[in-house]
Amino acid sequence: MFTGQLPFSTHADRPYIALAPMEGLMDHHLRDLLTRVGGIDHCVTEFIRVTQQVYPAKVFRRYCPELLNGGKTPAGTPVHVQLLGSDPELMAANARKAAMLGAPAIDLNFGCPAKTVNKSQGGAVLLQYPDLLARITSAVRAAVPAHIPVSAKMRLGFADKELALDNARALASGGIQWLTVHARTKTEGYKPPAYWDWIARIKETTDIPVIANGEIWTPQQARQCMAESHSDLIMIGRGLVAVPDLALQIKADHGLLSHNAHHWQQHLEMMQALIPCLAHLPEKAQTDRLKQWLHYFSLQSLEIRAVFEQVKRQRSLQDFFNSLAETSADVAANPPNASDYKAYQHQGF
Numbered sequence: 001m002f003t004g005q006l007p008f009s010t011h012a013d014r015p016y017i018a019l020a021p022m023e024g025l026m027d028h029h030l031r032d033l034l035t036r037v038g039g040i041d042h043c044v045t046e047f048i049r050v051t052q053q054v055y056p057a058k059v060f061r062r063y064c065p066e067l068l069n070g071g072k073t074p075a076g077t078p079v080h081v082q083l084l085g086s087d088p089e090l091m092a093a094n095a096r097k098a099a100m101l102g103a104p105a106i107d108l109n110f111g112c113p114a115k116t117v118n119k120s121q122g123g124a125v126l127l128q129y130p131d132l133l134a135r136i137t138s139a140v141r142a143a144v145p146a147h148i149p150v151s152a153k154m155r156l157g158f159a160d161k162e163l164a165l166d167n168a169r170a171l172a173s174g175g176i177q178w179l180t181v182h183a184r185t186k187t188e189g190y191k192p193p194a195y196w197d198w199i200a201r202i203k204e205t206t207d208i209p210v211i212a213n214g215e216i217w218t219p220q221q222a223r224q225c226m227a228e229s230h231s232d233l234i235m236i237g238r239g240l241v242a243v244p245d246l247a248l249q250i251k252a253d254h255g256l257l258s259h260n261a262h263h264w265q266q267h268l269e270m271m272q273a274l275i276p277c278l279a280h281l282p283e284k285a286q287t288d289r290l291k292q293w294l295h296y297f298s299l300q301s302l303e304i305r306a307v308f309e310q311v312k313r314q315r316s317l318q319d320f321f322n323s324l325a326e327t328s329a330d331v332a333a334n335p336p337n338a339s340d341y342k343a344y345q346h347q348g349f
Contacts, residue, residue, distance in 0.1 A: 001146060002141075002146055002147075002149065002175070002177055003146040003147050004146065004147035004148060004149055006149060006177055006178065006209065007041065007042050007078060007104075007105065007149070008041065008209070008233055011041060013251075013254075013256045014232035014233070014254070015222065015226060015232045015233065015234050015250060015251070015254060016041050016211075016232065016233045016234070017039060017040055017041055017234055017235075017236060017247045017250060017251070018040070018041060018042050018043070018044065018180070018211060018233075018234070018235040018236075019031065019034060019035070019040045019042070019043040019044070019077075019235070019236065019237070019240060019247075020044065020213060020235045020236060020237030020238075020240075021043075021044040021045055021046050021047060021082050021107075021109075021237070022046070022237050022238070022241070023046050023047065023112070023114070024046070025241065025292065026043075026045075026046060026237070026241075027046065028064065028065045028066060028073075028079075029274065029277035029278070030241070030274075030293075031043045031066075031073050031077075031079065032073050032074055032075070032277070033244070033270065033273055033274065033277075034240055034241075034244055035073040035074075035075040035076075035077040036073075036074070036075045037244045037245050037247075037248065038075075038245075038247065038248050039245070039246075039247025039248040039249075039250070039251050039257075040077055040240070040247050041077070042077060042078045042079070042080060042105075043073065043077055043078070043079045043080070044079070044080045044081075044082050044107050044153075045063050045064045045079060045080065045081050045082050046063060046082070047082045047083065047084035047109045047112060047123075048060065048063050048081065048082065048083050048084065048094070048098075049084050049085065049117070049120075049122060050083050050084065050085030050087065050090050050091050050094045051085065051090075051120075052090070053090075054090070054093045054094055054097055055094060055097065057097075057101055060081065060097065060098055060101050060103075061101070063081070064079055064081050064103070066079040067081075067101050067102045067103065070102065071102050071103055071104040072104075078104045078105070079104070080103065080104060080105040080106065080107045080151070081098040081103040081105070081106055081107065082106075082107040082108070082109050082153075083095060083098070083106065083107070083108055083109065083140075084108075084109040084112060084117065084122045084123055085122055085136075086121040086122060086126060086132065086136070088132075088135045088136045088138075088139035088140075089139060091108070091136050091139060091140050092139040092140050092142065092143035092144075093143065095140045095143055095144050095150070096143040096144060099144045099145055099148050103148070104148070105148060105149045105150070105151060106140060106144055106148065106149070106150045106151070107150075107151045107152065107153060107180075108136065108137060108140060108150070108151070108152040108153070108176075109122070109123055109152075109153055110123065110124065110126050110127060110133060110152055110153060110154045110155075110167075110171070111123060111124055111153045111154050111155045111180075111182050112124055113155070113186040113189055118186070123186075124154075124155050124158055124185075124186035125158060125186070127154060127155060127157050127158045127163060127167050127186070128158050128163070130163060130166045130167050130169075130170035131170065133152075133154075133167055133170045133171050133174070134170040134171070134173050134174045135174070136174070137150070137152060137170075137171050137173075137174025137175060137176050138173075138174040138175060140174075141174060141175035141176065142175075149177040149178070150175065150176050150177060151176050151177055151178045151179065151180065152171045152174075152176050152179055152180070153179075153180040153181075153182065153213075154167055154168070154171065154179065154180075154181055154182070155181070155182045155184060155185055155186055156181070156182070156183060156184060156185045156188075156195060156198050157185040157186070158185060158186045158187070159185065159186070159187050160185060160187075161185060161195075161198065164198060164201075164202065165201065165202060165205045168181070168202040168205060168206050168210075169205060169206060172206040172207065172208050176208065177208065177209075178208050178209040178210065178211060178233075179202070179206065179208055179209075179210050179211070180210070180211040180213055180235055181198070181199045181202055181210055181211070181212065181213060182194075182213045182214045183195045183196050183198055183199055183212065183213065183214040183215070183229070184214055190238075192215055193215060194214030194215035194225070196212060196214070196224070196225045196228035196229040197228050197229070199212045199228075199229035199230070199231060200228065200229050200230040200231075203229070203230055203231060209231075209233060210229075210231050210233070211231065211233040211234060211235050212225050212226070212229035212231045212233065212234050212235070213234065213235040213236070213237075216234060216236045216239050216246075217238075217239040217242065217243070217246075217299075217300060218239075218243075218246075218249075218300075219246075219249050219250045219252075219253035221239075222234060222236075222250045222253070223253070234250075238296060238299070239300075241293065241296040241297075242296045242297055242298075242299045242300045243262075243267075243300050244262070244267060244270060245259065245261060245262045249261050264297075264301045264303045264304050265328065265332065267297050267301070267304065268294075268297070268304065268307070268324065268328055271290055271293065271294065271321075271324065272321075274289070274290065274293065275317075278290075283316060283317055284315065286317055287314065287315060287316065287317055287320050290317075290320060291308075291311070291312055291314075291320070294307070294308050294311060294312075294324075295308060295312070302336050302338060303331050303332075303335060303336060305336075306327070306331045306336045307324065307327045307328055307331055310323060310327040311323045311324050311327060
């Protein structure tokens with residue numbers, strides 16, 4: 001029986017906002033930067049794929065260096081360790097190891113849509129087998145100390161939504177403390193819309209808290225998601241990468257704090273803060289990572305979209321930042337018109 005405290009039980013003011021895991025992007029460097037901006041209540045690591053062994057401590061600490069800091073980012077935001085796999089015993093043993101190393105919570109990934117992951121029986125492919133979901137969660141819950149929460153993340157299904165409610169009930173029966181639901185199936189990927197109303201249906205069929213996830217890019221969409229999902233617990237991924245102060249904007253929209261939305265130029269200034277975090281990478285990899293983040297910025301800003309179109313071809317760090325400064329000044333002096341660009345269809349999370 002769980003004897004600990006839920007992370008959102010001490011947050012009387014809602015919404016509660018979690019930062020989503022994003023494979024290949026949301027590492028500890030980006031978690032650090034985004035939690036320093038503020039408004040994020042907890043983070044989840046990129047998944048650790050569990051295959052044939054119990055990993056040594058160094059593997060867990062590579063994915064979650066925050067374990068050396070009490071399981072929190074430098075800003076003090078808790079970081080939950082996420083595991084992905086299909087073997088109940090191995091998942092349980094690795095969860096026990098993560099807890100022993102100081103993970104404040106364990107999250108189980110049943111939502112990853114990546115083909116390479118699904119082919120090896122991990123992530124969303126398991127949504128075809130509710131009984132296996134129950135066995136995995138039950139084994140993990142039994143292996144982890146009673147005071148440490150265990151949660152799970154799922155999509156609405158693999159090919160369709162037929163098993164959505166069965167999967168949610170199976171996960172809840174395994175003893176998890178809460179469930180995060182990405183409001184799309186595996187086959188729907190990240191294409192709008194997100195079916196938030198299905199989260200409300202899941203809440204009706206389970207007796208555990210449910211965090212709503214998917215297609216939240218603005219405070220207005222956060223309100224709509226909360227209304228349709230009947231949940232004031234939300235998780236945001238790409239929206240927070242594109243708009244780093246989005247969590248603050250959402251909480252300000254609910255009267256929880258005072259915050260003026262960052263100007264697009266303030267977002268670009270954050271690029272410099274990422275440089276020390278990338279020093280261990282080859283120069284091309286550093287430049288590619290910066291362009292990746294700039295691309296996400298461009299999803300919600302026409303000005304940054306104009307900058308990105310000019311900067312994306314740069315290969316060296318010096319050329320990247322020279323072009324960034326020059327183009328930013330040009331865009332500030334001559335703001336773009338929406339008609340100057342083709343409609344840009346973002347992909348939500």
